[in-house]
Amino acid sequence: xxxxxxxxxxxxxxxxxxxxxxxxxxxxxxxxxxxxxxxxxxxxxxxxxxxxxxxxxxxxxxxxxxxxxxxxxxxxxxxxxxxxxxxxxxxxxxxxxxxxxxxxxxxxxxxxxxxxxxxxxxxxxxxxxxxxxxxxxxxxxxxxxxxxxxxxxxxxxxxxxxxxxxxxxxxxxxxxxxxxxxxxxxxxxxxxxxxxxxxxxxxxxxxxxxxxxxxxxxxxxxxxxxxxxxxx
Ligand code: ADE
Numbered sequence: 001x002x003x004x005x006x007x008x009x010x011x012x013x014x015x016x017x018x019x020x021x022x023x024x025x026x027x028x029x030x031x032x033x034x035x036x037x038x039x040x041x042x043x044x045x046x047x048x049x050x051x052x053x054x055x056x057x058x059x060x061x062x063x064x065x066x067x068x069x070x071x072x073x074x075x076x077x078x079x080x081x082x083x084x085x086x087x088x089x090x091x092x093x094x095x096x097x098x099x100x101x102x103x104x105x106x107x108x109x110x111x112x113x114x115x116x117x118x119x120x121x122x123x124x125x126x127x128x129x130x131x132x133x134x135x136x137x138x139x140x141x142x143x144x145x146x147x148x149x150x151x152x153x154x155x156x157x158x159x160x161x162x163x164x165x166x167x168x169x170x171x172x173x174x175x176x177x178x179x180x181x182x183x184x185x186x187x188x189x190x191x192x193x194x195x196x197x198x199x200x201x202x203x204x205x206x207x208x209x210x211x212x213x214x215x216x217x218x219x220x221x222x223x224x225x226x227x228x229x230x231x232x
Contacts, residue, residue, distance in 0.1 A: 001030060001031065001032065001033065001112070002031065002032045002033075002109070002111060002112065002113070002114060002158075002159075002162060003032075003033050003035075003079060003082075003112065003113045003114070004032060004033070004034040004035070004113075004114045004115075004116065004155060004158075005035055005037060005075045005079075005113065005114070005115045005116070006034070006035065006036040006037065006116045006118065006151055007037050007039055007068065007071045007072070007075075007115065007116065007117045007118065008036055008037070008038070008039060008118040008146075008147075008148055008151070009038070009039050009040060009050060009118075009120060010118075010146070010148055011036040011037060011038045012036075013036070013148045014034075014036035014148070014151075014152075015036075017152055018034050018155070022159065022160050022165055022166065023155070023156065023159050025165070026159050026162060026164075026165040029164065029165075031159075031162050031164055031165055032159055032162060032165075034155065037071060037075070039063075039067050039068065039071060040067070041071075042066075042067040042068075042070040042071040042074065043066075043067050049064070050063055050064060050067050050120075051063050051064060051120070052064050054122065054123075058122070059122065060122030060123075061122060062122060062123050062124065062125055063119065063120055063123070063124040063125060063128075064125060065125040065127045065128055068117060068124070068125075068128050068132065069128070069131075069132060071117075072090055072115055072117070072132055075113075075115055076088070076113075076115075079113050087110065087111045087112045087113070088111060088112065088113040088114075088115070088134075089107075089108060089111050089113075089114055089115070089134045089135055090115045090117065090132055090133050090134050090135070091108075091114065091115065091116050091117065091133065091134070091135045091136075091137050091154065092117045092119060092124065092128060092129055092132075092133040092135070092136045092137070092147075093116060093117065093118055093119055093137060093138075093139070093147030093150040093151055093154070094119045094123075094124065094129075094136055094137075094138060094147065095138050095141075095142070095143045095144070096129075096136060096138065097135070097136035097137040097138035098135070098136065098137060098138065099137075099138055099139075099140070100137050100138065100139050100153070100154060100157065101177075102157075102177040102178065104135070104137070105154070105157040105158050105161055106161055108154070108158045109158045109159070109161035109162050114158065116147075116151045116154060116155070117132075117133065117147070118146055118147030118148050118150075118151050119146065119147040120146045120147070137150070137154065138150070139153045139154070160172065180229060180232060181218045181219060181222045181229065182218060182221050182222045182225060182226060182229070183218065184214035184215070184217045184218040184221070185217050185221065187199070187202060191203060199213065199217075201213045
């Protein structure tokens with residue numbers, strides 16, 4: 001069982017997205033448990049302040065370290081009481097992180113606890129990344145207004161890799177990125193649509209020819225859309 005704890009100032013943001021498809025099934029089968037926690041519940045002042053002005057000046061506000069440290073410690077303690085093993089990762093979602101990859105998602109899927117800290121505003125006090133966090137992760141080279149959508153992306157990518165979460169055990173190992181290439185193109189009926197035909201070879205039933213065509217089509221698609229992957 002993987003326990004996912006999300007630390008956010010918008011816990012209600014996560015009210016529905018885990019109620020669909022593979023994530024819903026994985027939760028129902030007790031492969032994963034997901035909880036969103038309000039960062040403000042770990043403040044100690046009357047106004048539940050989670051942010052402050054940046055040292056050195058500049059625009060915007062920075063998330064304070066104390067509530068985030070208190071939250072991660074409290075969640076670790078709660079999980080200790082539930083007798084969760086030691087394989088835990090504390091992930092900060094931020095545009096300054098390392099890129100999320102399929103192999104990192106595979107590592108996360110093997111953990112017993114995943115704590116996701118959603119950044120906000122102009123940033124998060126750097127001592128969180130320095131001391132508390134095992135992985136600072138970005139989902140791409142663009143800036144979101146907060147880490148919440150990125151946390152959803154991480155959770156989706158991770159849960160489908162938990163053994164038993166996918167209907168067919170093979171489907172995660174034959175798709176995009178598992179072999180360094182994008183997935184090959186897929187077709188279904190009708191064999192001709194709007195004048196565009198399905199490649200002939202896929203209708204022949206010759207498995208070796210089909211496998212060869214798919215490999216070549218995957219390479220062409222990768223060359224066209226993601227030449228950076230071929231260089232690796
Ligand atoms: N927060 C803001 N932008 C982000 C990104 N690109 N990835 C992860 N978290 C973020």
